[in-house]
Amino acid sequence: MKREILMNTTARETRVAILEDDVLVELMVDRPDAARMVGDIYKGRVEAVLPGIQAAFVDVGTEKAAFLHVSDVALDEDDDDEEPGSAAPVDEDEAANGAGGQGGGGGGRRSRAFPPIQDIVKKGQDLLVQVSKEPIGTKGPRVTAHISLPGRFLVYMPGSDHVGVSRKIEDREERARLRALAREALPPKAGGVIVRTVGEELNKEVFERELKALIALWKQIQKKASKARAPAAVHREAKLVAGIIR
Known part of the structure; x- marks a missing residue:
């Protein structure tokens, strides 16, 4: 598969297009005056738990509280090999980012029963969350407790034991x-x-090197979170261009 990255930069914005076999698969826009939050990790505090919509609002230090749906905090070990949400959106197709609206379930996930959110989180509880969707209009950011750290070839998920491969790698043997x-x-x-698309045909040594770096990063985040007082940012994701190059 031929993969191309096209970039256009002006004083007001940077636009990045990703093409696969000459077909546009992703378009991203980064504006210097609009800080990107997707991929950032916060130590937040649960402000309210709403059983009626199976969601909670989490104070992460932004003007509007972040929205946390039950599907983004309950353990979910289905065999979904999409690459989760990140700054260079955790399939590379925004598996964890793709919620259509803040009242709905997790983006693109099959409908399934989760434990009641009131049995999982409590008001006043400190919680480590990652932004999966930018704030828009009067709504705050959407967050998930399913942390994912993207590398060049792998996406590391410290809270999961799932091992997957990007769906874009279609050969069964590979x-x-x-x-x-x-x-x-x-x-x-x-x-x-999760092995990303660009991880195709690589060897174990490459994976081990990248995992070592990602696990070290996760330990740094945990250490910072243990010392921080909520709400606090404990990790900033790479900016758009750096994330795409990665």
Whole structure:
């Protein structure tokens, strides 16, 4: 598959288009006067739990409280091999970002039963969350408790034990090989991982190097969060261009 990145920069904005086999698959716009939040991680505090819509509002220090749906906090170990939301949106197709609206379930997920949100989070509770959707209009950002740290070839998910491969890698033998290598590269009880599209045909040594760096980053985030008083930012995602290059 031929993959191209086209970029246009002006004084007011940077536009990045991603083409696969000459077909536009993603278009992103970054404006210097509008700070990007997607991918940022915060130590937040639960402001309110709303059983009626199975959601909670979390104070992350922004003007409007962040929205947390039950699907973004309950454990969900289905065999979904999309790459979760990140600054360079965790399939590369925004699996974790793609909620259509703040009242709905997790983006693109099949309908399933979750435990009641009031049994999972409590008002006043501190919670580590990651922004999956930018604030818009009168709405605050959407967040998820399913943290994901994207690297060049892998997406590391410290709170999951799922090992997956991007759906864009279609060859069954290659998918099986990559899944096996990713499992071997993961230290015991270290979390989960998804092999990104650009990880195709790579070896275990490459995965091990990247996982070592991502796990070290996660430990730094945990250390910072343990010392921070909510609400506080504990990790800023790479800006648009840096994230795309990665």
